[in-house]
Amino acid sequence: MKLILSFVLVIFIPVLLFAWYAWSGVSSRSIQELTKKNESILDIEKTNIQNNVEVMEWTAQLALSNREMNDYLELQEEMDTAWLLDFKNKTYTGFQYFLFNNPRIANVRLFTSNPNVHEFWPVVLNESRIREKPWYDTVMGQKGIVWWEIQLGREILKGASTVEEIKVPHMSLLREFTYADGTHNGIMEVSMEVRHFFTKTFSTVQDPSSQLIVVSRDGSVYTDSSAAIFLETSAEQLMAELQLTGEERNGISRFEMDGHSYMAIQTFMPRLGVHLVNLVGLDDTLADIQRTRNLFIVIIVVLMAVLSLLSYFMHSIILKRLRILRDSMKKVRGGDFHVDVQVRGNDEVGELAHHYRQLLKKINELIVEQVNRQAAGKEAELRSLKNQIDSHFLYNTLENLKMLAEIEGQYTISDALTSLGGMMRYSLQWTRGHVRLRDEVQHIQNYIAIMNIRYDGKLELRLDIAPECYDQEVLKMSLQPLVENAVKHGMNDLDAESGKLTITIGAFVRLEECVIEVTDNGCGIPEERLRLLSGMLRMEETDYQELRSHAETRRSEGSGIGLRNVDHRLVMSYGREYGLRMESVEGSYTRIAMTLPHLIRTGGDTR
Known part of the structure; x- marks a missing residue:
């Protein structure tokens, strides 16, 4: 049942993930397409507005650049009736026709404060008609810069009872114009009906689920x-309900009101001082997404039911032979390792049965092998016990010889046997890889004592160890290779009449490190040889073996294997920043410095 359930889950999880991904993709794509479509509508309207702005600015520029009209607006004296009739018939009529050749322009008005100018309705009017308008002071403060204003009332001829106020909103371009000397003359107004200025906002051919809205400054x-x-x-x-923003780029937000969902795509047009909003109703889109989701759920449920039934019947056929294997395994668990599994075939279950038979065969072989191994293990334990007895026998024998030498008055031999016994105990009893520096130094003292017998007392060991370094943790048997190198090369090159070879072991703490130095007063190492030995410490193994093979052909030169092994042990224990460093002056001394982290051992612990 677990196998069937796992197989069903293996089917269900990908199906559910795919369904979720597909449904979320459909949902997000629907919203993205709707957003992209309505952003495009908003951008088209912005383009239309920009075109209308250019038309109105062009009209205003034409009105202010007409020389005859400018001369009239700047009259220095009042003209007679005949001159005015001639101006109206020749100049004003042509000027008016030229300005109103664009049907979208509703009005072009020049409000002048010049007392010598007579009104020619509806273009040339007295500035007193607009002084009480709320935008008048704002336009005057612009100093000739265009000001855009949406106006509802069109009552211009103040006090004229025959003219009715028309409640049609207009977008007006308002701008101050001046005399040639820069003093104020009047204000020009170019108007276009809002329904013509915002073309797509008031168009009847639109998507019923969206609508453009214009929000003015007020x-x-x-x-x-x-x-x-x-x-x-x-x-x-x-x-x-919508929070308007002051950003010029398109902003998208969603909100709900009275149980309906809306999306608002808005932009701010600072030049006109208006917010342009494309309001989109999301109810139909969300309903389509919901229907698609329900369809997905039905398909998934049906698919899962069919796959579950199909999986159950297929597994029933396959698991029949697996039950036979299960029963044979129960017998094996009971101790019967000679079961004959009656399952054959070339499919996976048949292959499993074949390997199971081979497994039983191997188990029987391993049982026999284990019995033999246990017997061999017992024999090895006995042999180990015998070796332990032999080592104790050797220590006891050395003690007996030491006592015999003392009885005979052979104190040199007695001291040598004492040092040899200490060295054997230290090297053979390898219970841990790290020891205190004092233990390692004691071992070196025993070593020097024995080597002095060979070299007739020409070896001298000096200690210059800081008190806090005696409990420093070091690797066991890490100092002996350094001292052996000093003895071997120092004594070979030492002049017989020159005196003793002095080996100094120093230790001091430097920051968070402990530095242990082994220095001898031998003949030193040539500079080229020193560079080679220093490079061999951490050389790649293949390169090192090649150099070592060349060194073996020249017995007089060492291969540096002892120093290399100590350096590798230090790197493996503490890291690559620790290890050995060599320095030497030919004919003077050789020093090998070992750098370790400053760790204090107290008994068997490190801190």
């Missing part, structure tokens, strides 16, 4: 109020 909302998206909630209510 928070007024301009849009097609009859759009389907505003049937339940007005545009003003929706904009009150």
Whole structure:
């Protein structure tokens, strides 16, 4: 059942992951496509607005660049009626026709403060008509820079009862114009109806699930109020719920209101002082996503049910022979290792049965082998015990010889046997790889005592060890190869009449390190040979073996294997920053410095 369940899970998990990935992909793609589509609508509207801005600015530029009209606006004296009629018929009519050749331009007005200028409605008007407008002071403060304003009322002829106020919103370009000397003359206004200025916002050909909205500086909302998206909630209510931003790049946000989901794509146009918002209703899109999700769930459930049944029947057929193997395993567990598994075939189960039979055969062979191994182990234990007895016998024999030498008055031999016994105990009783420096120095003292017998007392050992270094942790048998090198090469090259070979062991603490130095007063090492030996310490094994083979042909030169082994042990124990360093002056001395981390051993512990 576990196998069937695991197989079903192996099917279910990928199916569920794939379904989740596919569904989330469909959902995200739907939202992304909807966002991309409505961002495109917003960008098209921004392009339309930019075109209309250019048309209005071009119209304003034409109006201010007309020489005849400028001359009229800058009159220094009041003209008679005949001159005014002639101006109206020749200059003003052509000027008005030229300005209004674009049908989208609603009005072009020049409000002048020049008392010598007579009004020609609806283009040339007196500035007193607009002085009470809320935007008047703002335009005057712009100093000739264009100011854009959305206006609702079009009451220009103040006090004229025959002219009705038209509640049609206009986008107006407002700009101060001046005399030639730069003093104030008046204000120009170029207007276009909002429905023409924001073309796509008021277009009847739109996606019913989205609608463009314009929000002015004062928070007024301009849009097609009859759009389907505003049937339940007005545009003003929706904009009150939306947090408008001051960023020029498109910003996307989502919110819910009255149980409906919306997405707002907004941008701010600082030049016009308006927010342009594309409001998108997400109800239909989310409903489509929900239907797609439900369809996925149904498909997954059906697929899982079919796969589960199919898996169950297939496993029932396969597991029939596995049950036979299970029963044979129970017999083996009971101690019967001569079971004949009656399962044959070339498929996986047949192969499993074949290997199981081979396993039983191997188990029987291993049982026999283990019995023989146990017998051999007992014999090895006896042999080890015998060797232990032999080592104790050897120590006892050395003690007896030592006592005999003392009785006979052979104190030199007695001292040598004492040193030899100490060396044997230290080297043979290898219970741990790290010892205290004092133990290693004691071993070196025994070694020098024995070697002095050979060299007739010409070896002298001096100790210059700081008190805090005696309990320093060192690798066992790490100093002896350094001292052996000093004895071997120092004594071979020492002049027979020159005196003793002095070997100094020094130790001191430097920061977090302990430095142990072995120095001899021998003849030193030539500089080229010193570089070679230093390089051999951490040379690659193949290169080292090649150099060593050359060195073996010249017996007078050492191969450096002892120093290399000590350096490798130090690196393996403490890291590559620790190890040996060699220095020598030919004809003077040789010094080998061992660098270790400063670790103090107390008994068998390190701290």
